[in-house]
Amino acid sequence: xxxxxxxxxxxxxxxxxxxxxxxxxxxxxxxxxxxxxxxxxxxxxxxxxxxxxxxxxxxxxxxxxxxxxxxxxxxxxxxxxxxxxxxxxxxxxxxxxxxxxxxxxxxxxxxxxxxxxxxxxxxxxxxxxxxxxxxxxxxxxxxxxxxxxxxxxxxxxxxxxxxxxxxxxxxxxxxxxxxxxxxxxxxxxxxxxxxxxxxxxxxxxxxxxxxxxxxxxxxxxxxxxxxxxxxxxxxxxxxxxxxxxxxxxxxxxxxxxxxxxxxxxxxxxxxxxxxxxxxxxxxxxxxxxxxxxxxxxxxxxxxxxxxxxxxxxxxxxxxxxxxxxxxxxxxxxxxxx
Amino acid sequence: xxxxxxxxxxxxxxxxxxxxxxxxxxxxxxxxxxxxxxxxxxxxxxxxxxxxxxxxxxxxxxxxxxxxxxxxxxxxxxxxxxxxxxxxxxxxxxxxxxxxxxxxxxxxxxxxxxxxxxxxxxxxxxxxxxxxxxxxxxxxxxxxxxxxxxxxxxxxxxxxxxxxxxxxxxxxxxxxxxxxxxxxxxxxxxxxxxxxxxxxxxxxxxxxxxxxxxxxxxxxxxxxxxxxxxxxxxxxxxxxxxxxxxxxxxxxxxxxxxxxxxxxxxxxxxxxxxxxxxxxxxxxxxxxxxxxxxxxxxxxxxxxxxxxxxxxxxxxxxxxxxxxxxxxxxxxxxxxx
DNA sequence: GTGAAAGCGCTAACAG
DNA sequence: CTGTTAGCGCTTTCAC
Numbered sequence: 001x002x003x004x005x006x007x008x009x010x011x012x013x014x015x016x017x018x019x020x021x022x023x024x025x026x027x028x029x030x031x032x033x034x035x036x037x038x039x040x041x042x043x044x045x046x047x048x049x050x051x052x053x054x055x056x057x058x059x060x061x062x063x064x065x066x067x068x069x070x071x072x073x074x075x076x077x078x079x080x081x082x083x084x085x086x087x088x089x090x091x092x093x094x095x096x097x098x099x100x101x102x103x104x105x106x107x108x109x110x111x112x113x114x115x116x117x118x119x120x121x122x123x124x125x126x127x128x129x130x131x132x133x134x135x136x137x138x139x140x141x142x143x144x145x146x147x148x149x150x151x152x153x154x155x156x157x158x159x160x161x162x163x164x165x166x167x168x169x170x171x172x173x174x175x176x177x178x179x180x181x182x183x184x185x186x187x188x189x190x191x192x193x194x195x196x197x198x199x200x201x202x203x204x205x206x207x208x209x210x211x212x213x214x215x216x217x218x219x220x221x222x223x224x225x226x227x228x229x230x231x232x233x234x235x236x237x238x239x240x241x242x243x244x245x246x247x248x249x250x251x252x253x254x255x256x257x258x259x260x261x262x263x264x265x266x267x268x269x270x271x272x273x274x275x276x277x278x279x280x281x282x283x284x285x286x287x288x289x290x291x292x293x294x295x296x297x298x299x300x301x302x303x304x305x306x307x308x309x310x311x312x313x314x315x316x317x318x319x320x321x322x323x324x325x326x327x328x329x330x331x332x333x334x335x336x337x
Numbered sequence: 338x339x340x341x342x343x344x345x346x347x348x349x350x351x352x353x354x355x356x357x358x359x360x361x362x363x364x365x366x367x368x369x370x371x372x373x374x375x376x377x378x379x380x381x382x383x384x385x386x387x388x389x390x391x392x393x394x395x396x397x398x399x400x401x402x403x404x405x406x407x408x409x410x411x412x413x414x415x416x417x418x419x420x421x422x423x424x425x426x427x428x429x430x431x432x433x434x435x436x437x438x439x440x441x442x443x444x445x446x447x448x449x450x451x452x453x454x455x456x457x458x459x460x461x462x463x464x465x466x467x468x469x470x471x472x473x474x475x476x477x478x479x480x481x482x483x484x485x486x487x488x489x490x491x492x493x494x495x496x497x498x499x500x501x502x503x504x505x506x507x508x509x510x511x512x513x514x515x516x517x518x519x520x521x522x523x524x525x526x527x528x529x530x531x532x533x534x535x536x537x538x539x540x541x542x543x544x545x546x547x548x549x550x551x552x553x554x555x556x557x558x559x560x561x562x563x564x565x566x567x568x569x570x571x572x573x574x575x576x577x578x579x580x581x582x583x584x585x586x587x588x589x590x591x592x593x594x595x596x597x598x599x600x601x602x603x604x605x606x607x608x609x610x611x612x613x614x615x616x617x618x619x620x621x622x623x624x625x626x627x628x629x630x631x632x633x634x635x636x637x638x639x640x641x642x643x644x645x646x647x648x649x650x651x652x653x654x655x656x657x658x659x660x661x662x663x664x665x666x667x668x669x670x671x672x673x674x
Numbered sequence: 675g676t677g678a679a680a681g682c683g684c685t686a687a688c689a690g
Numbered sequence: 691c692t693g694t695t696a697g698c699g700c701t702t703t704c705a706c
Contacts, residue, residue, distance in 0.1 A: 001452075364692095384683085
């Protein structure tokens, strides 16, 4: 690969001039500019991003770090895609890391990303009270939280209104006549699941129903298998639920399997509502009613916030809360006695 | 972040010694080693990967580049995950890029990755005759192809036996009594689809059937929507197929939608077989028969090849061909007259 | 408008 | 075994 030096020699100027051509070409004599540009062309010059990054203080590394629980979860791959598209427009590349909800891995990757001098880090924090991330923010690294909040911290954040999403799901089921509604949720350490469950409980209370702890099951949000087990337990209950609300896409998958296994028909025997409108949601039979969250758009927004922060590190933090939607399909189309 | 210099000062040694402690600690006096290690601890020292990379010739950047068509395709997210897991074990991070099957983007990212001095690049080439990638290999950059081959090029490669996969799918349908079998495939520029289609044709020929061009539809492999249209066309054919083989997961999704829309029941009215055993394949009703490809494992293998090549750049190229499997489920459970 | 020179944090000869 | 020194390729004062 050609270097600045070679280009300079080829164009008969100093490396400083070439560097200027790359950065603020306004300060260069038009003729010189021409000559340098041609030299770059001819040598197929590509600036060395590593050297650029080493030299520059910050905000110039053209690299973003991204730590997500698992890229195999389609919700996160939508977010990643949204981020990447915005990054591409700005000539940025993205380092992708999977934390598996393991704080150790999160810490490891946080260190790596700092050591790579990325311009900023986008992540759904594994723990809403996580100390490591909070310290990172204090250290001055631009951070944007997406999908999950960091409690009591001033940080740019993009989430959806999870509580409302949970509420909408349950309200819809109630309007259909359901009275025993179960929820497959996850640990309250994740702000998103805690909020969805809160919405579930609120909707029940608002309709004068009591919360039945037996109908609330917490599973590993990364495991459809675990959700399948929990769903099976629910279906075997003496007073089994007539509707089940699964709070993320993987749990929905496990739920569908359990329903299949038990030979139950949706929506005749049981109603099902999922979270996340995945591509397969309308290909299954019957098509699935879901709470939609705009993953791709959330990713885009998060990346935009990041670039704003990089451009102006002392600007006020912004919290974006997007609206969930409900997509009605046949899995909740019939009333159950 | 603490630097070498600070650690050196703190430990009362030269920076060289500290550097040695990081690299080949064998050459350092045990006592000095102790002292330096403690200094690192106390200052929370993290080596600056950017500086390391700038200085080092190659094979030390601890960064891998990855260019895939689209992370939102679950097959690719499995591959990515496999690669990332192996990389993590080796203390490597991964830069992820989406090409959208656009050679321009592929080229752009290839330049970025080179400019980032990554130790190697893993990718499914967009075009099996692609010049850019071939030149990259000649330039000495370690490259591993995964999922798709590069024709007539000596390069480490991990693929599955796509032709066999296509053959198995069709043979299974034939054994069920189907005689009009359609295929949803994609452009032959992608080695994988070309091969799957070849398997399809071979199986038909081996059973004395003629290839009917009307039953072969080429779509955009990234668009379930396009596949849905093509499937609709097939279903409206005067002599409609009694079975359809979709050659990747997104096309399968489009196919299922089309079948639903036409009010057809699987497997009574039509048999369906997909490619890729996605998590949702057994959650749909009826569960879907598919040709399985081990995406995660392919990713792992590709990463392993990469690390071998990085360790020994002149070693003989390896081509790994993995075996597809067929997962029989109800979508092809009944015979059709 | 342009160039010389310093230095980002590190590794790798080369001396001692 | 340890330290001195010279850069990797670039940006950024500071002169001219």
